[in-house]
Amino acid sequence: MNATPARQLRPDAGADTHTISLNINGKQHELAVEPWTTLLDLLREHLDMTGTKKGCDHGQCGACTVLVNGTRINSCLSLAVMQDGAEVTTIEGLANGDDLHPMQAAFVEQDAFQCGYCTPGQICSAIGMIAEGKAQTRDEIREQMSGNLCRCGAYNNILAAIEQAIPACKGGLRE
Template sequence: MASKKNNTNEVDNQSNTSRRDFIKKSGLLTALALSPPSLVMASENKWDEKIAEYLETVPLAIEVNGKKHNLNVEPRTTLLDLLREQLQLTGTKKGCDHGQCGACTVHVNGTRILSCLSLASMQQNAQVTTIEGLSKGKKLHPMQEAFIKNDGFQCGYCTPGQIMSGIACIKEGHANSREEISEYMSGNICRCGAYHNIVDAITEVKKGGILS
């Protein structure tokens, strides 16, 4: 009888242990499954940073707002991040970071581009102009003055990109009517809805013929 009782106790103990292990493992799996995506992404980002540390940098000669720079950049660095993070030119804004809002518009060799979609390493020997490079000392660019005069902004976050695109719109020959201006400025999004005033500003500069 004692032997049977001991055997029964051993079976019960093994069964209890198995149940406890199962509950623990199930709880762990549930916790992992319910972990916020931000925690998973944070872990992935740390791993990406580790990888990035071992990537080689490439030399870059670039002229920004008339000043020449000789830099070493990580190959994946965008022109936008180079301007903001390495050159501290934060006037160029990071909006959607997907080329949809126009806040990061700059001029490269006289042509407007979305700097968030361009790798810095692709701009070897390029001449870049940002919003900071438009004014001459305390003298504002005519487009900057027109935006102030016509109240072409509210929160102002999109304004640098709007101004850069507005200048390009005239130089590209697409400012012959309000409708044409609206069409060729459609890549720049203003969440405050100052579109009418923005078109007023561009129209004024175009009519004045003072765009430099």
């Protein structure tokens, strides 16, 4: 994959910027960021990758969940500059063209959403949870997914979707 040239994210950005290197969904980016830019804002506002959602912006809702080096985190509570060198996977990086990731397909099949705003975070979180390998029972899945709120209350179907996708996701992120 060819690296894109360092992109100046704000025209008025001056000496405060730091150049970082991020691999986002398999694509290498060289980016000049101001230190106060969160990973979430970098994705949404600067790279126009709006699949990752801003809900509370305080780590309380989980809508901003992405995978950093395969681990699920709240992108709203991480500075982009602190993730220099990381591999980031967002909801946009899961499907292979029209071929959905098993977790995405399971969410569709189980009708695991209404408004859909929490869904990208739910899906990334569920994939991260399976990689962690600590949730075996339904109660454990509920507990391990408690950092992802769904205001529509689709929890039962979200649980069903995750259960359905677990066997297909055991190998971690699909390449």
